[in-house]
Amino acid sequence: MSNEKKDRWKPEWIPPDAGDAFTTEVMGGIRSVHDGMPNQEKTETPFNSRSIRRQLSVDEYVQGVLNENRVILSRAITLIESNLPAHMELAQEILKKLLPHTGKSIRVGITGVPGAGKSTFIENLGCQLCDKGHKVAVLAVDPSSTVTKGSILGDKTRMEQLSRNPRAYIRPSPSSGTLGGVTRKSRETILLCEAAGYDVLLIETVGVGQSEVTVRSMVDFFLLLMITGAGDELQGMKKGVIELADAIVINKADGDNKQKALMAKVDYDRILHFLRPATEGWVTKGHTCSASTGEGVDDVWRMVEKFHQITAASGIFERRRRTQMLSWVQSMVQEYLQALFINHPDVIQKKPQIEQDVINGRISATMAVKNLIEIFEGH
């Protein structure tokens, strides 16, 4: 009898204070108990109404984050990452209230090809920073997950020590949507982490395509992690990525590889000398470290601190953050307008023919745009 009682519960749509007003009860189904066949054991705990997560109010979210409650922080980030309009609305209300508590951190972007040692480096640096009393949040911006649903960055075995550290918080990349969507989610996650008292944010990305530019646009300091002998092209040696960097750190400077790493550093310094620095008033240089042994990792951090001091004193730090916010607004407006255009029913209907006309040389590209915009505007 008592067992039978335990396997029955009120469905979640019944208000908690309804008393006996509803007589409906639910019984454990075949997945939660067993399917009635002989010789079967119950293996799972029956799902019951108490395990349904209670909706939190905006103020509960806000207080939870401010009180540095990691569970509530995670739930707030999940709201930020959701594409459901109701969640997005709630998330924006929470963010609005938390905004005054954001911004007091240093945001560091870390990029490098797979295998460069990013997670080993972040693990080592993160643990050192936690020991010094910092609170470290690690976020990932993984462009691969938006395209293939696979992930270059997000496997769970990484950063084992850091993930157990109570002063650290690790959040994998948001896994769906466009890179623009991932950007919004990552930026807003940065703000939530700051409100929860994390004063060092390490934002990791992988050296493929657009993601470095994206991460550069949301961080104060951008660090390019390199290894020797991996092929310059592969490592973003194409001027572009190097020009984004505030430091080039050659990792795995240990054992037999140490000498090679030191030589690579000299080479990079020579190249950097001819490039425009990524940050006004700061000279980007090459460094070496070993993320495995930890040698040189603290020097890298001292450099980040020095960067912070210099750019804060000159006003560059604040200016960059303001510029980043404004260009973020602008890019979101662009995305919004683009989505309106692309999803407009008349545009959807007429675009293929107009595109065909361009391909066949019947109309010019400019004329095609004019026609499409007129359709969009309802002329």
Ligand code: GDP
């Ligand atoms: P990620 O793909 O950039 O995150 O690279 P990982 O941190 O996963 O490192 C890739 C491999 O390089 C792993 O086998 C690490 O143990 C190794 N590794 C990382 N840093 C160092 C280092 O400083 N020295 C040496 N010798 N190996 C390292």
